Amino acid sequence: MRIESPREAASHFTPELTALIEDPLYSERVWADPRLSPRDRSIATLGAIVALYRPDELRAQLHRAVDNGLTLEEISALITHTAFYGGFPAAISASVIAHEVLSPDHH
Structure with a gap:
């Protein structure tokens, strides 16, 4: 669906x-x-969306990031890295959303 x-x-x-x-x-x-690959754009976009806490857009961009070649491990590292610049609460919330959206046991 x-x-x-x-x-x-x-x-x-x-x-x-x-x-x-x-x-x-x-x-x-x-x-x-x-000038930037779709993969690089996804990295920049996810970092901004995580830091700004945009949960609805994060769900869509997580799918786009995977489609653009990011692995789940890379997305996990990106969220962890962003915590130091955008705040831990936003990164924790992003982690929960990423788990819901990307984990096989949630599909």
Whole structure:
């Protein structure tokens, strides 16, 4: 079963916002910019989302990170590393969400 992303869910109420996110964020201007690989973008994005505690977006970006080649071990290390810069409470919450989203026993 496909889960609706936060962006898709928001589009029901704010379609204009979704359109603004699609272009430039997911157009050639940001996510497709060749200066960073999709994997590197996922690392940067997860770090920011963990530090800022954005749980809904974190769920979607965890899937994207795996699709972009990050392993569960790398995501775990990233969350641990981010704790020192973004705060332990945010990292602990991110760890719980990552476990829920990515662990085989939660699917």
